[in-house]
Amino acid sequence: MRTIAELSDDLLHLFLLESPVDASLLGVPGYDALLPDLSAAGQQVVRRRLTDLVTELDALQPSDAAAQLEVDIVRDFALGALARLDADLVEVAVTDYFTAPVGGLLSFVPQIVLSEPEQAAAYLDRLRAVPAHLSAAADRVVAGTAAGRTAVAHLVQRTVEQVERYLGDPAADPLARPAAPAGWEGAAAFEAERSRLLAEVVRPAMAAYRDAIVRDVLPQARPTDKPGLVWLPDGEATYAALVAYHTTTTRTPGEIHQLGLDAIARLALEYAEIGERVFGTREPREVFRFLREDLTLRYTDEAQILTSAEAAIRRAEDAAPQWFGVLPVQRC
16 A cells, blocks of 8 residues: 555646646656647546545545645545546637647746756657647547537637747747757757757647637637636536635635625725725725825835835745744745
């Protein structure tokens, strides 16, 4: 039987397999050549591993309350990952935002730092993996569309435009941004191979993804007035599962929405109290007008902004020991 530490490491590995670019950005070795496997088969493999992991966690017999808490936390993360997989959001992830395949490639991959020749070689392998990554993404979205899990039309159109902007400006390709390791004698060969891969592998894959979206997804996409998951089959259940995953609570979406409404109502009272004290009015609209238009409330120069920000950070640092047991070694 594996220990909780081994099971925790396995769960982390599964998370990083799902987001290998994040691993590269965090400096975790072993994932630098990878992109997420978005295929249905690949995600089923991850699902089986997560299910097995939960079974192993359930079989553990923690020795005390602290050990039980550790098991419960890892189990909760694993169950949350299962809920996220079962939501099949990849089937509707057609948007120009960074949560979608193309947006993620163009937003995060250019931020990678190549410090060693091995990382540069892995970066080329990552570019070679783009066609399979985007092909799997397109297959999942097309399958979702056929099953009634349609994407939102204006976001689909923005995705098409995003890809066309990328294809239309190869000289400014963000995937060419990571520099070769400083002083590396193989830099010229790396840059030449990267240019070849971008021209012959990556851009054709982007064009194929765009073509599939235009042909099979855009014609059936949802209108702007039907943007939410509620318009999809089992959408309400999916939304509730994702709320549970992101909040780690048992509150329903309706209960959380009511929390927001209640907070807004309480804030209105605070605006009235502060407005009366500072501006001489309790009327929220007048308070907001003062906040927008009263020039005395604005910073006058950069030094004032910096001084105010530093003072806020120091107050937070002074208060932190009252709230947290483990504190940063370095000051902000």
